[in-house]
Amino acid sequence: MRFSRVTVPTLKEKPAEAQIPSHELLLRAGMMRAVAAGIYTMLPLGALALQRVEDIVRREMNAAGALEVVLPTLHPADPWMKSGRWHQYGPEMMRLGDRQGRDFCLGPTAEELITEAVAKTAPSYRDLPVNLYQIQTKFRDETRPRFGLIRGREFRMKDAYSFHVDEGDLDRTYDRMRQAYSSVARGCSLPVRVVEAVTGLIGGDVSHEFMVVSGIGEDVLVYCGDCDYGADAELESHSPGGMFGGTEAAAPQEVHTPGLVSVEEVASFLGTGPASVTKCVLYVAGGEAVAVFVPGYREVSETKLARVLGTDEFHPMREDEREKFPAVTAGYTGPVGLEGVRTVFDLEIAGARGLICGANRPDYHLGGVEEGRDFAAEPAFDVATAVQGDACVRCGGELRIARGIEIGHIFKLGVKYSEAMGASFTDRDGKDKPMIMGTYGIGTSRILATVVEQHHDDGGIKWPVSVAPLPVEVLVISPGRREQAEAAERLTRALAGRGMEILVDDREASPGVKFNDADLVGLPLQVVIGKKLDSDGTVDLKVRYTGERRAVRVELAVEEIERALEEAP
Numbered sequence: 279m280r281f282s283r284v285t286v287p288t289l290k291e292k293p294a295e296a297q298i299p300s301h302e303l304l305l306r307a308g309m310m311r312a313v314a315a316g317i318y319t320m321l322p323l324g325a326l327a328l329q330r331v332e333d334i335v336r337r338e339m340n341a342a343g344a345l346e347v348v349l350p351t352l353h354p355a356d357p358w359m360k361s362g363r364w365h366q367y368g369p370e371m372m373r374l375g376d377r378q379g380r381d382f383c384l385g386p387t388a389e390e391l392i393t394e395a396v397a398k399t400a401p402s403y404r405d406l407p408v409n410l411y412q413i414q415t416k417f418r419d420e421t422r423p424r425f426g427l428i429r430g431r432e433f434r435m436k437d438a439y440s441f442h443v444d445e446g447d448l449d450r451t452y453d454r455m456r457q458a459y460s461s462v463a464r465g466c467s468l469p470v471r472v473v474e475a476v477t478g479l480i481g482g483d484v485s486h487e488f489m490v491v492s493g494i495g496e497d498v499l500v501y502c503g504d505c506d507y508g509a510d511a512e513l514e515s516h517s518p519g520g521m522f523g524g525t526e527a528a529a530p531q532e533v534h535t536p537g538l539v540s541v542e543e544v545a546s547f548l549g550t551g552p553a554s555v556t557k558c559v560l561y562v563a564g565g566e567a568v569a570v571f572v573p574g575y576r577e578v579s580e581t582k583l584a585r586v587l588g589t590d591e592f593h594p595m596r597e598d599e600r601e602k603f604p605a606v607t608a609g610y611t612g613p614v615g616l617e618g619v620r621t622v623f624d625l626e627i628a629g630a631r632g633l634i635c636g637a638n639r640p641d642y643h644l645g646g647v648e649e650g651r652d653f654a655a656e657p658a659f660d661v662a663t664a665v666q667g668d669a670c671v672r673c674g675g676e677l678r679i680a681r682g683i684e685i686g687h688i689f690k691l692g693v694k695y696s697e698a699m700g701a702s703f704t705d706r707d708g709k710d711k712p713m714i715m716g717t718y719g720i721g722t723s724r725i726l727a728t729v730v731e732q733h734h735d736d737g738g739i740k741w742p743v744s745v746a747p748l749p750v751e752v753l754v755i756s757p758g759r760r761e762q763a764e765a766a767e768r769l770t771r772a773l774a775g776r777g778m779e780i781l782v783d784d785r786e787a788s789p790g791v792k793f794n795d796a797d798l799v800g801l802p803l804q805v806v807i808g809k810k811l812d813s814d815g816t817v818d819l820k821v822r823y824t825g826e827r828r829a830v831r832v833e834l835a836v837e838e839i840e841r842a843l844e845e846a847p
């Protein structure tokens with residue numbers, strides 16, 4: 279492949295729309311171009327890199343026993359109506375009509391179509407399990423498409439669906455797919471954390487996300503530095519910290535705290551820190567006020583609270599609702615003597631002493647409050663978010679909180695879709711039963727961007743060999759000189775003979791431009807054919823990842839390239 283402005287249209291300047299390195303570099307390195315918000319054309323090198331990622335995914339899926347299928351991207355509304363998601367999906371679903379006015383959508387995922395397809399085969403227990411996958415373009419009309427390929431409206435994804443006779447059988451496939459996803463991440467040189475996750479609109483009871491820790495990540499995860507425990511920040515469990523509490527007193531004392539309502543204001547006014555202030559957040563659930571108490575240095579996790587309340591139909595109490603609930607005093611609600619209100623306490627409050635709480639009258643707090651003596655923290659649940667340094671529930675190690683990019687998500691669905699869509703199998707006893715399902719998604723275009731996000735420097739992309747669009751770029755410094763042109767030609771043919779396609783920069787451009795572009799495009803190896811070919815018969819070999827550079831004799835270049843590629847990251 280020749281480096282021309284058409285094939286690899288590199289850009290010198292950072293494009294205005296790029297907010298993160300991978301977005302900027304994929305554009306500047308001439309790998310892709312924007313078509314509309316969240317929609318991209320992949321140019322030759324970008325398309326090759328995407329292909330490499332998808333090859334790795336395909337290899338791991340096949341090794342896990344999944345079979346490749348191709349479903350349409352254009353879905354009729356009917357199966358989506360049956361599952362109930364035609365309405366649940368809302369504006370994120372790209373909808374359109376045909377000339378007869380029938381409703382269609384561009385598939386955001388394919389549980390409905392695949393469930394219908396498998397159900398139509400009228401399987402018996404002997405036909406199961408079956409695990410089918412496709413690598414396909416998906417569509418989601420994101421509110422805020424951004425970060426290039428990280429959050430697009432049209433994107434590439436591998437989605438797989440498995441069908442089983444029972445939970446045990448699903449568990450086996452689920453574990454196998456979990457391992458396969460970790461292998462995909464390793465194959466793409468992405469360090470990944472597997473975390474317990476929220477199931478959301480897809481449904482099901484158990485799900486895991488595959489997260490790459492990154493400052494630009496849109497999700498927050500909590501993971502243990504010592505074991506493999508990890509969870510979505512909304513779902514994590516931490517051991518109660520035991521750091522909650524302050525100066526003890528024989529009895530609660532009322533303190534005047536005029537106009538001070540936030541934990542920080544109260545703490546600093548009383549010359550202490552949030553570690554001794556009880557935070558109260560008021561919610562309304564089912565027309566009833568709920569006072570949730572957590573340590574002042576934590577937040578209420580609404581996902582955890584939903585589990586405690588058994589519903590996600592609740593909201594923080596609005597100002598205009600306050601007069602309906604005279605038992606609570608906005609900004610000054612405390613647990614001592616609080617009546618006529620449903621209370622929920624975080625586990626960490628149990629046994630805490632020397633607390634500062636709202637006094638249940640405006641402009642007053644209580645100090646020196648003790649749980650057990652002045653109020654009972656009942657019922658107590660894990661309803662607060664973790665903070666850096668909390669203890670792991672599994673091993674006691676230190677929990678870390680980080681932002682992450684979600685590259686994959688797997689779910690145990692159970693019978694959610696098979697029941698809704700009448701997808702059953704005939705069991706040994708001759709009875710029809712709903713198939714038990716799993717679903718497994720991994721974003722291939724998002725992986726591509728994440729690889730660039732994780733592997734770059736100021737000069738450009740540093741492709742790991744496994745996903746590099748091409749392994750080698752040959753820079754011909756003076757393409758007008760016959761010796762150099764011929765050496766490049768011979769090297770290209772020799773490598774092609776070994777099944778290796780390369781990129782050749784034979785443009786009439788200054789060496790500086792070529793060196794900069796080679797670093798920007800970031801292929802793992804650079805071979806510089808220049809003056810030294812005439813003087814001592816050598817070419818320079820540069821490993822992009824490490825910057826290491828050495829001269830090799832031109833006749834040994836092929837062997838040296840192969841060896842260097844084996845050693846490169």
Ligand SMILES: [Zn+2]
Pocket residue numbers: 502503504505506507670671672673674675
């Ligand atoms: Zn741990």
